[in-house]
Amino acid sequence: MNAIVDFLGGDIVVTAIVKTVVAFAALLLTTLIVVWAERKVIADMQARIGPNRWGPYGILQTLADGIKLFFKEDFRPRTADKWTFALAPVLAMVPSLLAFAIVPIGDHITIGDRRIDLIVADLNIGILYFLAMGSIGVYGVVLAGWASGSKYPLLGGIRASAQMISYEIALGLSLVPVVLAAGSLSTVDIVAAQAGSVSNVSFFNGVPVLEQIAELFSFVPNWYIWSQWPAFFIFLIAGIAETNRAPFDLPEAETELIAGFHTEYSGIRFALFFLGEYVHVVIISAMAVTLFFGGWGGPKPDFLPWIWPIGWFVFKTGLFVYLFVWLRATMPRLRYDRLMWLGWKRLIPASLVWIMVTAVVNTEGVSRNARLVVFGILFVIVLFWLGKGDPRLTGAVTPQRRRVHGPS
Amino acid sequence: MVDTWQLVVFWALFAMMGVSALRVVTSSNVVHAALYLVVTLMGAAALYVLLLAEFVAWVQVLVYVGAIIVLMLFGLMLTRAPIGKGMFDNDQRLVAAVTAGALFGVTTWIIVDAFEGQKITLSKATGIRAESIGDVIFSSFVLPFEVISMLLLAALIGAVVIARRD
């Protein structure tokens, strides 16, 4: 065994190859299941059955669809730019798959005398890598729109990419407070920073009453969802908009602009776009879990200790994927200008404010009372600002009283 | 000391970047030229990784590839940018090539000469971490940092003024 490993280039190379292949296969398999699960869940929410022919409960439906798409005629319009037309699906799919490299799915396993971390590549600048992959994902969309050579896909592609880049700012800004709190850009470090329970946080030090109350909650894990919940909501909304999923799926909705940027794509090329989009959904769910819900953290019985973190991670990510599907089944689509309003005029200021709040709270030189005051003031400001758009809340519109007798 | 595989990767990147850089200026389709530019910039990012400056590498991808070329593509696609052979009838191509080559030669010579034969050893210790960049920016380079914010302010105002003239 060691001889084979050495022949192939040594420990590092073999681990890299194995990790890559396993991650790739796992992602494709997960996408298969996610597509099926989405169809089943949406069907259930719409009081129908969904796919149930291929395999038990229709689980092989996605495979059947993939094979069908594979054998469809691969035609393109005469006006299409041949090379870019072929390149766009690749650029839509590859960044999503690559973004998985910094997702930690478990703690570590020990094979023989080697310790292997369950992450494809633990980069020091993991978060930056994740954002960079999101940036490259824009190319698939904009090139697909342009390469089709007709104005509707072009317009759809430009609108979709404008949406994606607008929400990318909010996505990037929302993660700054998390990085600040954890002190590192590495996802492994961020997961490690969320270990332990809430009652150990130094926030409560010196106030006996608070400390006693905190003891009661010692089973609650120290996840960033508690201390960074505004960042979480901004990240989630921006993440949904990044992946062009409902309710932000105007650019690719079938009833708008035909099919948006992938109108002219059929067969395997369309399948690659589809694949890229669902992998992106899984990645955003996985990142939400990693950054805000403790990653693979969870109770670990002694039996097979390495499998429980993976199980917790899969379970939590699954919950978020379910949320994505639930939103698609439930919410109406946002109109394009409302979508851009939300991204530019609400999410960006909110995330900037939250960065400053987190910075103030996490500074050593600032007294506790000052921190609490800043916190409180900003919280109230945000509440007012969020409610400002609705005239019913500010009393600008008085409800009409119904006159029962006489003329009005 | 440089490992063999580092040399191999470097020369592979050199070949890739050289070809794509050439294609940027010789391609007749502007969008294709922009895409070749993307390849060149990604190659530059890979070189940064090779030089153990991974923060700079991913910032290069995030900002240069992810934002600036996207801006260029928007500009090309939304206007009637000329596409196709014969659109760039420029008789001065030869002169331009000679000038660019001369400039390249002079710059290379200056840079190599400035090193005066020193070799830099890239060990794990010389790898640049994001924390050190943060420390350095906010201690030694605060003034340039604040000046950058003024520059971005000017850029934003300029962008709005230009774009709103409709």
Place this chain on the structure above:
Amino acid sequence: MSLPDYLPILFLIILSTVFALASMLAASKLTPKRVTEAKSQPYESGIVPETGLDDRERFPVKFYLVAMLFIIFDIETVFLYPWAVAYGDLALFGLYEMLVFVGILLVAYAYVWKRGGLEWAE
């Protein structure tokens, strides 16, 4: 940082690109090729299209403005990250420095907002 960390990423790039290109290549070999006039035209819900690549309309300039704004805010984000990572060492003074930076950019942001640059910033 250590360079071997990037080896899996390199392999992943190669694997996914090869997968995508191979599937497209295989599809082009295994699928029927029946080129007809209707299939070669860009699809416009049944209307006969008259536009080609050389004959495009002028699209709104708001998209270009959005891209420019994106660059500016992307650069701001890029400066926020090393600050956030090094914040443990920078403490209060670092906070002031960054407040100045973000403050100036907020001025710029407010300017764009008031000038209508973000209006149905389509």
